[in-house]
Amino acid sequence: MGIVPSFKNQVVYQIYPRSFYDGNEDGTGDLRGIIEKLDYIASLGVTAIWISPCFKSPFKDGGYDISNYYEVDPLFGNNADLDDLIKEAKKRNLRIILDLVVNHTSDQHPWFQEALKSRDNPYHDYYIWTKKPNDLRSVFGGPAYEYVPELDEYYLHLFAKEQPDLNWANPKLRAEIHKMMNYWLDRGVYGFREDVIENIGKVPEKMITTNGPMLHPYLHEIYEQVFKGRDAFTVGECWDADNVSRTLYTDPQREELNMVFQFAWFKKYEATPHGKFDRLSPDLHEIRDIIFAQQETEPEKSWNANFLSNHDLPRPTAFFARPGVDPEDIAKFTLSLNLFLSGTPFIYQGEEIAMGHPHFDSLEELRDVEELNHYKLFLEEGIPEDKAFQMVSINGRDNSRTPMQWSDAKNGGFSAETPWIKVGDYHTINIEKQEKDPESTLNFLKKAIKLRQSVAILPIVRDGSFKALREYGNDYLAFERKLGDKRLVYLANIGDKPLTNPLLGKKVLLQNKGEQETLPPFGMILVED
Numbered sequence: 001m002g003i004v005p006s007f008k009n010q011v012v013y014q015i016y017p018r019s020f021y022d023g024n025e026d027g028t029g030d031l032r033g034i035i036e037k038l039d040y041i042a043s044l045g046v047t048a049i050w051i052s053p054c055f056k057s058p059f060k061d062g063g064y065d066i067s068n069y070y071e072v073d074p075l076f077g078n079n080a081d082l083d084d085l086i087k088e089a090k091k092r093n094l095r096i097i098l099d100l101v102v103n104h105t106s107d108q109h110p111w112f113q114e115a116l117k118s119r120d121n122p123y124h125d126y127y128i129w130t131k132k133p134n135d136l137r138s139v140f141g142g143p144a145y146e147y148v149p150e151l152d153e154y155y156l157h158l159f160a161k162e163q164p165d166l167n168w169a170n171p172k173l174r175a176e177i178h179k180m181m182n183y184w185l186d187r188g189v190y191g192f193r194e195d196v197i198e199n200i201g202k203v204p205e206k207m208i209t210t211n212g213p214m215l216h217p218y219l220h221e222i223y224e225q226v227f228k229g230r231d232a233f234t235v236g237e238c239w240d241a242d243n244v245s246r247t248l249y250t251d252p253q254r255e256e257l258n259m260v261f262q263f264a265w266f267k268k269y270e271a272t273p274h275g276k277f278d279r280l281s282p283d284l285h286e287i288r289d290i291i292f293a294q295q296e297t298e299p300e301k302s303w304n305a306n307f308l309s310n311h312d313l314p315r316p317t318a319f320f321a322r323p324g325v326d327p328e329d330i331a332k333f334t335l336s337l338n339l340f341l342s343g344t345p346f347i348y349q350g351e352e353i354a355m356g357h358p359h360f361d362s363l364e365e366l367r368d369v370e371e372l373n374h375y376k377l378f379l380e381e382g383i384p385e386d387k388a389f390q391m392v393s394i395n396g397r398d399n400s401r402t403p404m405q406w407s408d409a410k411n412g413g414f415s416a417e418t419p420w421i422k423v424g425d426y427h428t429i430n431i432e433k434q435e436k437d438p439e440s441t442l443n444f445l446k447k448a449i450k451l452r453q454s455v456a457i458l459p460i461v462r463d464g465s466f467k468a469l470r471e472y473g474n475d476y477l478a479f480e481r482k483l484g485d486k487r488l489v490y491l492a493n494i495g496d497k498p499l500t501n502p503l504l505g506k507k508v509l510l511q512n513k514g515e516q517e518t519l520p521p522f523g524m525i526l527v528e529d
């Protein structure tokens with residue numbers, strides 16, 4: 001076997017910096033806070049940290065609206081702090097992955113400010129303008145075009161109106177982005193999570209937003225201009241990628257991305273009139289089948305990014321909640337599943353302690369532009385206020401963006417100051433408590449990562465084949481990982497009733513409910529065969 005590319009060896013931990021740890025007591029998490037907690041992060045056994053955007057931003061969309069790609073936002077510190085973070089992380093064998101938000105900028109970015117000055121301004125063509133807007137809708141609600149009276153033109157924004165879309169057809173813009181990416185890689189970062197990257201080849205006049213004809217040429221060009229010859233990490237956020245289109249990104253021969261986040265398992269629950277805001281309960285059987293199909297499709301041309309949680313999604317403990325089931329069992333199941341599937345596992349901050357949703361009481365507690373925009377739209381539609389509030393507060397993104405619950409101290413030990421967003425139930429769930437409890441989700445995760453990354457097991461998990469095992473019955477989620485004569489079997493109960501454990505007597509490597517003849521719902525077991 002040839003040299004294993006480094007991206008295949010990682011276990012990635014995602015940080016939402018606003019809510020991770022407050023290092024300067026202003027109620028907002030920051031880079032100093034992350035540095036202070038690097039020993040904690042390293043103690044999990046993860047190998048890389050993806051940080052959601054930390055660059056200059058007016059925070060109309062939580063920092064996904066960047067106004068300067070070269071400067072850390074003062075809320076998070078400064079560039080020296082980022083250098084320190086890279087350096088301190090490296091000392092602990094942790095690599096830093098930045099969030100690359102290049103489908104759009106903030107409307108406060110100097111490029112856009114210039115673009116607004118006149119149609120002849122050289123930066124005008126960095127953005128997408130039209131005289132004739134069509135019916136394209138913004139992901140955050142409302143039309144995707146905004147009128148600028150001074151120019152008598154509309155600009156495109158697939159997200160908030162403060163997030164104008166960049167014009168990737170302009171080679172000057174593309175060169176600017178390549179330059180910026182090289183700058184950060186040269187400064188020591190390991191790679192990028194590429195925000196809504198599937199949108200960069202859009203053809204808005206034809207209503208094409210994802211998978212436009214130039215998407216893949218642009219991605220290959222990035223590879224040529226930025227990644228070629230480097231050992232770097234790339235994961236694209238691709239909501240529309242399916243098992244056919246994903247290999248266009250990931251086939252190593254094509255030289256585009258290492259892997260993409262596929263959302264089919266979640267999007268299934270958005271296919272209602274109000275999308276995720278009237279979400280149905282997820283069916284784990286369907287989700288299993290979707291994930292297994294991903295695993296089984298053209299493994300030689302694809303590498304999976306395994307995740308069930310991030311800053312845009314509900315917490316798995318809430319999404320998969322069932323009466324009578326301990327959220328910690330759900331968390332142990334989702335975490336272990338992602339660790340032993342084929343691909344690179346991603347863990348989102350708080351997932352390691354089974355954090356749940358905070359329960360918002362009033363509109364004033366909500367922060368997310370997507371929730372607030374949709375709330376207004378729902379009222380316009382005639383939905384009563386209390387129902388509209390429930391729809392956005394129960395299903396919105398703020399739920400997974402609340403501060404990390406470090407301890408039982410004030411504000412969960414996140415900050416001495418009032419946090420920028422409500423804190424969840426830190427008395428019941430916090431890191432300090434879980435560190436002391438050998439049965440906690442936190443200690444389970446540490447054990448699971450250590451096992452996965454061990455010399456004996458890593459080759460099987462990384463290089464071994466994946467095979468779905470359907471013979472046990474529909475309520476089992478079971479699969480085999482095999483390399484040479486070594487075989488691992490992962491099995492979990494995704495039904496509502498206890499099931500017999502067909503692997504009793506085998507060599508148990510990991511289990512979330514202790515040695516048992518039956519597996520309760522969400523009970524999982526990993527054996528060596």
Ligand code: GLC
Pocket residue numbers: 061064065101159195196237311312
């Ligand atoms: C991605 C981000 C999300 C953001 C959006 C627009 O989906 O994960 O948080 O709102 O892109 O940048």
